[in-house]
Amino acid sequence: MNRIMTQSLDSFQLPLNGVRLIEASAGTGKTHNIVTLVLRFILEKNLSIGQILVVTYTNAATEELRDRIRQRLHEAWRQMSTGQFNDPELAAFCKTLDSSQRANFLRLLRKAVCRMDEAAVFTIHGFCQRVLQEFALECGLAFHWDVLPDDAALYREAAADFWRHLMKKAHPMEVLWLLENWKGPDGLLQHLAPLKSPVPPKILPEPSATHGPNFSQADALFQVIRTMWLEHQKDIEDTLRNHKGLDRRTYNNKAVDDLLETVKALCASNTPPPTLPPSFEKLTASMLARKTKPGENPPAHPFFELCERFWQFMPKLLEGHRIELLKSAEAFVRQAVWRRKEAERVLAFDDLLVRLEQALSSDPWGRVLSERIRQKYPVALIDEFQDTDPLQYAIFQKIYATPNGSAPLCLIGDPKQAIYSFRGADIFSYVRAKRDAGPKNTYTMDTNWRSSSGLVTAVNHLFSRHPYPFVFHQDIPFQAVRSAPTADTRPLCLDGKPSAGLMVRFLSSRHLDTSKEGFILSEAAQKGAAADCAAFIATLLNLADQNRATIGAGRLKANHIAVLVRSHREGRIMQEALRQRGVASVSLQRESVFDSQEAEDLTAILGAVANPANERLLRTALATETLGWNASRIIAMERHDTLMEDVQSRFHRYRELWNRRGFLASFMALLKEENVPSHVRSLPAGERRLTNLLHLAELLHQADQTHSGVDRLLRWFKDRRRAQYAPEEEQLRLESDETLVQVVTIHKSKGLEYPVVFVPFPWTIKPRGAQKNDPVRFHDPHNLSLRVDLGSVNIEENRRRAYREEMAENMRLLYVALTRAKSLCVLCWGRIHGASASAMAYLLFPRLNTDPLQELPQSAMDNFFKDEDLKNSLEDIARSSSGAITVEDADVHGRARRHPSSEKTPEFRARKFHRDLGVPWRVTSYTHLALGAEPYTPDDDAVAEEEPERGAHDQEIEPVFLFPRGPRAGQCLHEIFEKVHFSMASAQDLQANVAAALARHGLEPHWQEPVLSMVENVLETSLHHDHGSLTLKDLEAGDAFPEWEFHFTLGPLDPLRLYNALKDTALYERSVNGLQFEMLQGLVRGFIDLVFRRHGRYFIADYKSNHLGNRVEDYARSRLESAMHEHRYPLQMLLYTVALHRYLSVRLPDYDYDTHFGGVFYLFLRGMRRDNQGSTGVFYHRPERGVVDRLEDLFRRNGLEDHTHGERIGGVGPTGDSALH
Incomplete structure (x- = not known):
């Protein structure tokens, strides 16, 4: 086996000029050698720390490099100043220095350490951004532009535009093919992904000079087949069933029946399917000939010849169409995105490299720009160079390519660790750089400072056994360390x-x-x-x-x-x-946190916060693992209107909080009130889940600064969940230290x-391998350029x-x-x-x-x-x-278990706890106090004891009694009255208000007349109180305060104390008897439907949509009293009274309860009639001063300063405004 001879790196002897390619191996101290070169450039070339460009891969790596450079420079200064060296290389380097050189080096080191904040350590994108901003004129850029972290949304919009244009002019058969194969714009983008690259790859096959088959030709051929089938169906069918020469193993009775059904289905449509069923081949002349017994003549009919042509024609059509469509879609989308970025003056991360490379390639400004960058950064050290790409290499090659080749450019990396091709890294760019540098300028780091000798030997042994362990041996060899x-x-x-x-x-x-x-x-x-x-x-x-x-x-x-x-x-x-x-x-x-289950849960939860009236969205949110409601709890909520109204009210508050104070305030309130942290921690991997939730909240809070508003932020959130790129700040965080x-x-x-x-x-x-019809990405073996083969004749080789x-x-x-x-x-x-x-x-x-x-x-x-x-x-x-x-x-059953330490440990005994922990502090409400009671009858639309049968009597029932019941209808009615302007309400305003509310809550338009009549009755019904009467329609704008929010402090309270305070009054005794909430203290929070002022007195009104029967008489005082007791409304009334009483006592000069508090109206909307003087549908009560005082005393028993907050009532208090207090 031939070994490639290389030269070992000595970082203190490396020539500091020209291009030097340094090949590392795992654990060989790459970072140490980089900081050593920085040290040498400062000392030997008299460069400042800000003149040495160091480029690495990630933001985290830049911080590590900065820290390592700072430590090395400081340590070198310390050792040189004391003469005590623990770095042998540095000691050898300093041995030849005289005193003046040493003093000069100490000065340079001290200066560098003091100016470390000027260190030019960047990611490749950070470097390009810095250059484009500093040299905007030379780069041909505007002076003001923004970086777009993710341009996926622009690509989706461009793909959607292409899809719309395509579908508008597409042939019906093409439409079917597009929907079958790509489904929509997102599917198109997935097929375009292999073609997406900062440097557009060469796409194969080359454009054809002749036009291939088209859908019109296919349609014409199909119509001929269809016509022939309709005219010769009996002959064709007879041939297939009775021809003696056919192989009946293939053309048996069932197969022929199925085949004929397939043909009938195809010919029943005017447009053929773009992908023919496999069985269609049995109709082709060639297959019929193959399946004919030897010595027999195959079936003969023009129909089979036409099917043969169609069977051969369609694959060619679809393959050619797919290729051309991908090419045109890629060009359209790329150009559309580029035009959009130009118009909006934004650049994505990859665009930073593209624009800088284009500027460096232009004449004559490219040479000027290169020189200016080189003047600013005379030296460049490129870390992790194995993860480069053609653009990055071209940028540094053009900046540091001087006529004499002396500009220092050090390229450091380990090609054996190039594993990020899915991010655009291109090992063949490294190979090209290595060939350009040549063996004389290539150095290797051959000492492993990480691993034990045994592990180094093991790795050497495994990889040295193979002649070509990294496949491309000549360019990426394995060298034992x-x-x-x-x-x-x-x-x-x-x-x-x-x-x-x-x-x-x-x-x-x-x-x-x-x-x-x-x-x-x-x-x-x-x-x-x-x-x-x-x-x-x-x-x-x-x-x-x-x-x-x-x-x-x-x-x-x-x-x-x-x-x-x-x-x-x-x-x-x-x-x-x-x-x-x-x-x-x-x-x-x-992994991106946006891909987590918590992101999916949060999508549902925020959707419900955005639309609290939508019960479907609300149920979906509650059923998420994050909120953790089970089916029985959700069913109970749907059956009990008070439960549903309470949940909807909470989610409505979250939305209002979002609108007023931003996303984070809303989210933190939701976490607290829905008890999310403790619930999530109880789940498997609970710490991981909670970390993800808080991480998502942080990202949403940051995005809220630029995408303010509920709908805009939700759109941003959904876009980020679809995005393919996940920057470092979106990657999952460590859930535990x-x-x-x-x-x-x-x-x-x-x-x-x-x-x-x-x-x-x-x-x-192992390789995944490309699927059939997937674009094939590969590199040309000669010039190493990227190519994408969509279906050339050489696709199998590629x-x-x-x-x-x-x-x-x-x-x-x-x-x-x-x-x-x-x-x-x-x-x-x-x-x-x-x-x-x-x-x-x-x-x-x-x-x-x-x-x-x-x-x-x-x-x-x-x-x-x-x-x-x-x-x-x-x-x-x-x-x-x-x-x-x-x-x-291996023990594939894994029998061993982790057990506690067997060391003898001292016996621990729990200390006895004697101190009173006190009562937990929390925010509570009327609903929480009332819902703990047993037995409990929910505040839903109660029915009459003897409700009339439907049918013949329906015409006698007023429509208002047939209006839907339940929380959705109740929310709708509350919303209508919240927006009524009372004395200023015109008939047109009321009609528009009612119509809009019905539409928002998904209620049929035919309810508009009954609801409008109900609203008019409520506004014009006389409301009698202890000092006279009034109607809501008489209220001026400044005297009505709808949805009045309040908080007041509550001392330690349990059901028994509350019962003892109210048991002497029959109206209240029934409302507090049987309450079962736990001891609590903190804040009571609530919303009063309406606080209004009339002749110097303050009143409370609460709207009730309860259904008590189908007759006006069912809403008389006696029936209302039963409903009040049934739903514990007197308790609610007292809480509301205490809240307003406390507020007025601190805001209204000379306030006196008997003088200024007018009482409470419970308005049962279905039963109110303007013509009966308030005898139905109206329950009025004014709690006695003594009862209110007893409650005040009970609620204040915590020794804390009283705090009562409410929305400021106009004219009350020194400022007289209506801002939130």
Whole structure:
């Protein structure tokens, strides 16, 4: 095997000019070498910290680099100033310095440390944004533009525009094809995704000079077939049934019956389906000929020839149409999005690179721009260069390409860890850069400072066995690295013995479900591997408790262990296996929080907050796991109007709070009042769920600053949930900082390290492969440019190229997984269905050439048919590894469990608690106080004791009594009266108000007249009180205060104290008898339907839509008293009275209850009539002063200062305004 000769990197000797490509390997100290080069550029080139451009991949990486640079510069200054060196490289570098050079270097270092806030450390997008803003004129950009974090919404809108234009002019057959294949604009976008790239790829096949078949031709041919069938149906049918030469195994009676039914169905329509049923081929002349017995003549009829033509024509038509449609859609969408961005002066992240590269490529400003950027940043260090793309490489190539080639450009990366092609990273851009740099300017880092010598040996052994481990060997070779001198200073020891570097846990097919061929089924293998790894982790932690599993001088801890998985689904499998064995774990994911179940729940919840009157949305919200209502609770709410009204009232308050104070205030109120945190924590993975909820709330709060308003923010939220791009701030956060086992995706683990790593499912690291008709992305083998094949004549060959590229990336992903550990890497393997196509199989069983599509050699295939042979081959690998690799049998049942430490611990006794904890503080309401009672009759539309039968008597029943009952109707009526302007209400205003409310609540328009009549009756009915009478229609605008909100403080209160305070009055005694709420204190909160002022007195009115019967007499005083007692309304009346009394006493000068408080009206809307002087439908009562005083005294017994808040009543108090207090 030929080895590529390379030169090792010495970062203190590397020439500081020209292009230098530095290839790292896992654990070889890439970041250390970058900061060393920064140090050298400051000292040797006399550059300021702000002149050295350092570009890396993520925002988190920029912060880490800044911190590492600051530490290195400070440490270098300290060592040089004291002369005490603990860095041998720095000591050797300083040995040749004289005193003046040393003084100068100290000055430069001190200056750099003091100016670290000027350090030019950026992500690639941050760098491009900085340049475009600073050099806007040279870049041809406006001076004011914004960055759009996600342009997915623009692409959806452009796709929808294309779809509309397409459907408008499409042939009916084309419409059917579009709906069948793409469904709509979103489906179209999914098919366009492989074509989307900052640099548009070359699309194959090339445009054709001639026009292919079209739908009009297909339709014309179909009409000929249809006509011939209708005219010759009997002859065709007779031929198919009776021709003696046909093979009746294919054309038996049932098959012919089904075939004829298919033809009849096709010809019954004027438009054929775009995709013909498979059985249609039996009508073609060629198949009939194939299925004719030897020596016989095949059936002959023009119909069969026409079917042959149609069968051959349609696939060509559809394939050609698909290709052309994708091309035109891609061009349309790309141009439409670009025009939209230009108009709105926004750039997405990828656009930053596009615009900078375009500016650098233009003449003559491109050369001027390059020079100015180079003057500002004379040096560039590009970290993680293996994740570059053609645009990024072109940008830095053009900036630092000087005539003499002396501009320093260092490209640092590990091509073996290039695993982000799904984000647009292009390993072939790295390959192009490597070829451009040439071997003389390419350096390798060959010492692993992370892992133990055993693990370094194991990885070297595995990858060195294969001649082409990373598929593209010439450009991405594997070079064995050596372990650092300090590699084994902190070994992992089990029972005092150092562990091997790599352990293979063998899954036996004897203990797991298998296929007919004897392979372990993939699901069974995952279950067995998860059980084994979880049990092994439990065993390690148990040993650590006994000081038998140690790292260096300390014990192994749970957070020293990581489990690496390919997908979030695999992560959930592992977490469940760990949980079953008593091992706590935490998941580190790059998954977007908008993809979580909590995001789906929050969509439903916020939809209900936005539309609290919509009972369907409300039920959906309550049924989410986040709110946690079960079916019986929801059914009870629907049966009891008071419960439904209370819930709707709460959600209405959340919406009002959202409108007044923004999303976050509303959300926090919802969390508190719906008891979300404690409920969510009680669910499985409760901490994860609550973390997600709070994370989503934070993102919504931030978006509320630019998308204010309920509807706009909800649209933003739904758009983000559909978006494909998830910036760092939207990725799932760690739910706990505890020392737990880490479950991490392999992609997320890149750049991280753990003492012990488990890779339970390595056989799932394999290419997915493109599906038929999927666009095929691959790179031209000659110029390495990206191409997308939609259906060229070479598509199968290009599909194989794409598969090779995908296998190469999976090999790199496997390399990342196997190199995260410091001391021990554990993986599972066995005769698993589909495992032979995995990267691990490719590594274990070297192929004969570079083509991963080639079948495994027979000797390797034999190893997949017997457990013994496969295990022996693994043991052969282990034996040749000098003890670095071991093979052990897996416990697929996972019998081990985590148990408490066996160390003797002191006996703990709970201290006795003597202090009174007091009563919990909470916000309560009338509904909470009343609903705890047993027995309880809900505040729904009560029916009359003897309701008349329907039918003949219906015509005698007034329509108002037939108006729907229930919370929806009640909410509608309350909304109508909330918006009535009383004395200023015209007939037209009332009519418009009623019509709008009915429509909003989904009630039929024919109720408009009855409801309008009801409203007029309520406004004009005489309301008699202790000092006279009034009508609501007499109220002036400044004297009516609808939906008056209040809060007042409440001392410790329980049902018995409340009963004793009110038991002496019959009206109140029945309302408080049997209450069963728990002791409480805090705030009483509520909304009074109407507070109004008349002749200096203040009144309360509460609207009731209860149905008490179908006659006006059913709403007489005696019936109203029964309804009041039945629903405990007197308790509500007293709470309202206390609230208004307290408010007036602190806001109204010289306030006196007897003088200023007029009383309370309960208005039963269905029974009020303007012509009966208020004798029906009106319940009036004015609580006695003594009762109110007793309640006041009871409510104030907490020793706290009284606080009463309500919406300010105009003219009451020093300001006289109506603002919220």
